[in-house]
Amino acid sequence: MVSISTKGIYGVAAMHALYKSPNAKLMQIKEIAAMTHISHGYLEQILSSLKKSSLVVSIRGIHGGYKLAHDAEKIIVLDIVESLEGKLFVPNENVGASIVLDSFWADMQEQTRKVFDIKLCDLDKSYQTFFYEI
Amino acid sequence: MVSISTKGIYGVAAMHALYKSPNAKLMQIKEIAAMTHISHGYLEQILSSLKKSSLVVSIRGIHGGYKLAHDAEKIIVLDIVESLEGKLFVPNENVGASIVLDSFWADMQEQTRKVFDIKLCDLDKSYQTFFYEI
């Protein structure tokens, strides 16, 4: 089945929560977990990965928490998902029986990745489109 | 990791082999397996699924084999992959913490599926494009 795992979906949800945080205030794992219904422990791992990829920054200690590492204009969904799940839609090497098909799948990968080239700040647009279309 | 499993890739390879068969002649599992380097037993399962989805037809007995059920113009890659792997990129239900994100993922699914809306007969084009661009 072709799908993004919950890890990637959780990651986007967490990043979205940070983006929506008023005045870009620090958010604690606790808060994000409550908002998104992601398990606390699992979210810790996810945020840790996002930090390694420099998508978020953290502050430790009693008033610690997370915030976006950059402006939401500079963060794309593809980076979030790929930092958590590895490169999207990798062409499998030992399957290639023909150059034609290899070329085809490489093309598919490229186009699929393009679909996820969406800025974090534009994430709400599909909902708004839906809303205004009524 | 986000990727199409080998099952889907094998399915497309097998369908492509049938499409390329001269005069749309029947091909035996043996032949397709040899061409594509897919294991015989696994390919049997895949072709069986493709048959259930009415993408190929089969003839049994000593001179049996497979051929496309319809013209290659009427078969799209999305149908091949989804008949083998289930619907592409299903939005996970219990993850939806917000309507905004649900809406976003539904949108992503739609767009990803559109990428795979490619006719079997157009499958060689990415290679040709590559070739002529040199």
Place this chain on the structure above:
DNA sequence: AGTTAACATAGTAATTCACTTAGGTATTAG
């Protein structure tokens, strides 16, 4: 010093993947 929250690693049950194994059934050559 003690509380709190981020950080790190290991473990685990359940599921999926990519097959293999073992047979059954339809068709036809001889």
Place this chain on the structure above:
DNA sequence: CTAATACCTAAGTGAATTACTATGTTAACT
């Protein structure tokens, strides 16, 4: 008729992945 061939089907299997949980460590604030 019967043996051979090829399609058809179900069940099993080892390895990998998923979505966590558990346990402990380190940093910062009061």
